[in-house]
Amino acid sequence: MNDSLLNALQRCTPRLGEALRPYVMADTFKASFSAEEVSALQQASGLSATELALALLPLAASYAITPLSHFNVGAIAQGISGRWYLGANMEFASAPIQQTIHAEQSAINHAWMCNEPQLTAVTVNYTPCGHCRQFMNELNSAQQLTIHLPGCAPQTLHDYLPNAFGPKDLGITDTLFDPQAHPFAAQSDPLIEAAIDAASQSYAPYTRAYSGIALQIDGEHWVTGRYAENAAFNPSLPPLQSALIMLQLQGYPVSAITRAVLVEVSDAALSQQSASAAILTALGGYSLETVTVFSK
Numbered sequence: 001m002n003d004s005l006l007n008a009l010q011r012c013t014p015r016l017g018e019a020l021r022p023y024v025m026a027d028t029f030k031a032s033f034s035a036e037e038v039s040a041l042q043q044a045s046g047l048s049a050t051e052l053a054l055a056l057l058p059l060a061a062s063y064a065i066t067p068l069s070h071f072n073v074g075a076i077a078q079g080i081s082g083r084w085y086l087g088a089n090m091e092f093a094s095a096p097i098q099q100t101i102h103a104e105q106s107a108i109n110h111a112w113m114c115n116e117p118q119l120t121a122v123t124v125n126y127t128p129c130g131h132c133r134q135f136m137n138e139l140n141s142a143q144q145l146t147i148h149l150p151g152c153a154p155q156t157l158h159d160y161l162p163n164a165f166g167p168k169d170l171g172i173t174d175t176l177f178d179p180q181a182h183p184f185a186a187q188s189d190p191l192i193e194a195a196i197d198a199a200s201q202s203y204a205p206y207t208r209a210y211s212g213i214a215l216q217i218d219g220e221h222w223v224t225g226r227y228a229e230n231a232a233f234n235p236s237l238p239p240l241q242s243a244l245i246m247l248q249l250q251g252y253p254v255s256a257i258t259r260a261v262l263v264e265v266s267d268a269a270l271s272q273q274s275a276s277a278a279i280l281t282a283l284g285g286y287s288l289e290t291v292t293v294f295s296k
């Protein structure tokens with residue numbers, strides 16, 4: 001368990017801190033709470049669901065990596081399954097500033113990578129920036145999504161983003177969190193296979209440049225990341241960022257990476273290769289294997 005998570009736990013009110021401790025201290029804790037855990041935490045703390053989500057934001061923000069801003073943002077994506085997924089911003093020193101991951105993207109990607117079918121709300125400790133509002137507008141629940149902020153009445157995403165530009169403006173009916181299953185031929189290497197699986201579930205309705213990443217952590221563990229496009233293009237989340245979010249939230253340091261594989265579609269209109277390789281270099285000289293796959 002990392003020190004900043006422990007610090008955040010110690011700064012909770014005694015009642016909440018005591019209730020959280022068994023979950024957060026467990027080796028199996030992966031920065032999310034099941035519906036049963038959320039209701040047990042509510043019972044023990046006496047907080048409403050909204051109050052509890054706000055009270056958990058410092059825990060979410062403890063996952064932030066902010067060498068550039070030292071401004072830690074925490075977010076919680078609340079799934080229709082009842083599970084809550086934490087997320088935090090991540091900055092990369094020595095890489096272009098555009099590579100930054102916002103806390104809302106982190107929490108939302110976390111839920112998506114865990115195959116949550118839909119989000120009902122996002123709770124965040126600062127007002128979401130325009131880029132995040134646009135990122136959230138891609139969700140299959142964009143029309144109903146509630147945003148919770150400290151000291152602010154709950155409002156819908158629509159309140160935060162009137163006259164929104166979205167997938168429909170580009171003639172796309174698919175939305176982020178709609179299940180994706182793009183068929184690619186299998187390969188025998190398990191890590192490549194994990195990256196192919198991520199690519200097949202990636203969301204790229206605008207370019208069809210499906211891509212996925214798998215990062216080997218040790219002999220038998222890996223994390224994966226999927227590409228998530230956005231109608232406004234720039235708020236898209238590249239597959240490496242998606243995988244690095246999962247690495248961070250599962251408690252692994254970047255130094256644990258032993259191998260990195262990017263899977264892309266052959267003859268795609270764009271490539272993640274050079275941007276992903278540049279970040280891996282900035283993170284400490286990790287090399288990137290790129291595998292191109294053909295649609296079945």
Ligand SMILES: O=c1ccn([C@H]2C[C@H](O)[C@@H](CO)O2)c(=O)[nH]1
Nearest residue numbers: 069071073089102103128129132
């Ligand atoms: O909605 C927002 C706004 C900003 N940030 C992060 C990005 C960057 O790391 C830092 C300063 O902008 O805060 C978020 O995570 N979400």
Ligand SMILES: [Zn+2]
Nearest residue numbers: 102129131132
């Ligand atoms: Zn943002």
